[in-house]
Amino acid sequence: MDATGKIETIDAHHHLWRYTPAEYGWIDDDMARLRRDFLPPDLIAEMATAGIDGTIAVQARQTMEETHWLLDLADANDAIRGVVGWADIAGEEFRRTSKAEGAAARDPG
Numbered sequence: 001m002d003a004t005g006k007i008e009t010i011d012a013h014h015h016l017w018r019y020t021p022a023e024y025g026w027i028d029d030d031m032a033r034l035r036r037d038f039l040p041p042d043l044i045a046e047m048a049t050a051g052i053d054g055t056i057a058v059q060a061r062q063t064m065e066e067t068h069w070l071l072d073l074a075d076a077n078d079a080i081r082g083v084v085g086w087a088d089i090a091g092e093e094f095r096r097t098s099k100a101e102g103a104a105a106r107d108p109g
Helices: 031-032 040-050 064-076 094-103
Strands: 010-014 054-058 080-084
Touching: 010 040, 040 054, 054 064, 064 080
Parallel strands: 010 054, 054 080
Antiparallel strands: none
């Protein structure tokens, strides 16, 4: 619910990216329409058309760099209400990294 008591519609899964063939090889010829950047202004326009109030951004690559980028986008865009990122949970650095990430976690309100 927002501050006025209106129940919001939240889309639970969106990807954002700056498209490069090397980083998004899974976007094959059948998905040629996706071979472009998809950034918050694109997302917000689509959300307005569909009557969506907020969204959860989900990682499309398995990198901490992308997770940090999505968190930065969420901080800068009220429409992004949360992030599902990636972390190497089997990696040796996970415990240290996850503590640092947890300290910087955003409160979804």
